[in-house]
């Protein structure tokens with residue numbers, strides 16, 4: 001899980017068709033649309049359009065909002081953070097929609113405080129209501145766009161998310177891991193591979209660096225610097241899966257580069273900082 005911010009509204013969600021369905025639902029106090037209108041699918045001149053799915057996938061770089069595995073137009077599920085079965089008025093609310101890899105998310109929505117009920121708002125007014133609702137209800141389930149959670153966990157060498165104990169919101173993190181299956185054995189394996197591939201990349205670069213130092217070859221030194229930049233670009237590219245693992249490596253870079261030559265660390269860190277400054281998700 002990493003943070004992306006929805007800063008563009010989606011006009012499709014508040015068009016006539018959606019407003020009509022929304023009005024019907026709030027009148028009956030029940031979500032009743034069987035055509036999944038929140039997907040806003042339409043067809044024009046034989047071409048099918050998926051504006052909501054595409055917007056979510058673009059924003060999340062084609063990855064599940066929770067487990068960060070790759071998804072595409074076919075495999076993406078548009079999920080409601082607050083289940084539409086309970087919060088019928090939020091079925092077409094942009095801030096309530098998340099791209100997910102499967103439909104494992106349950107219709108349960110546990111909260112600490114009292115549930116907020118629909119209070120006569122227009123569909124337009126409900127587009128960005130999540131933050132306000134979260135403040136009032138205090139949900140147990142983390143919303144990847146509104147909560148701050150990256151300080152709550154680390155990854156062990158098995159690729160497992162380990163939650164730090166006894167800090168504010170650590171139980172919320174545990175709840176989220178349990179309810180979206182974030183420590184599923186398949187995910188563990190794949191995240192462990194990311195950690196391994198970093199170590200491998202680091203070792204290869206360091207071997208090359210030692211060779212360059214030994215031979216004092218100017219051309220090889222230039223090539224070494226080019227290699228570091230390229231490897232960093234590949235490994236930390238935001239299109240990759242499991243950015244949370246990559247961010248964790250950056251956070252603990254001192255540990256991951258421990259006992260290596262100081263000058264090598266300086267090069268590595270210099271190029272890394274320069275690269276990640278240009279990428280939103282690392283800021």
Ligand SMILES: [Zn+2]
Nearest residue numbers: 064067068101
């Ligand atoms: Zn997922």
